Amino acid sequence: MPHRRRGGAVERPAPLGRESGTPPDPASAVVFLLASALSWTTGAVLSVDGGLMADRNS
Known part of the structure; x- marks a missing residue:
């Protein structure tokens, strides 16, 4: 799934x-x-973040 931009941040699943x-x-x-x-x-x-913190270096 491609990353999307929201405001100044890149949003990803x-x-x-x-x-x-x-x-x-x-x-x-x-x-x-x-x-x-x-x-x-x-x-x-x-x-409780769906794994975002565990995957933050990707």
Whole structure:
């Protein structure tokens, strides 16, 4: 899929194959973070970006 320009930035699809997320994507992350099994989790970063940060050097 070709890159598109939006404003001054080049827009490209996320590595997971969709151009943008949907409301259930971050909502699922919130449900995960609110789970009682994570009561001892601290200092974690959860990126909900379709893999854009993992693929930023491409």
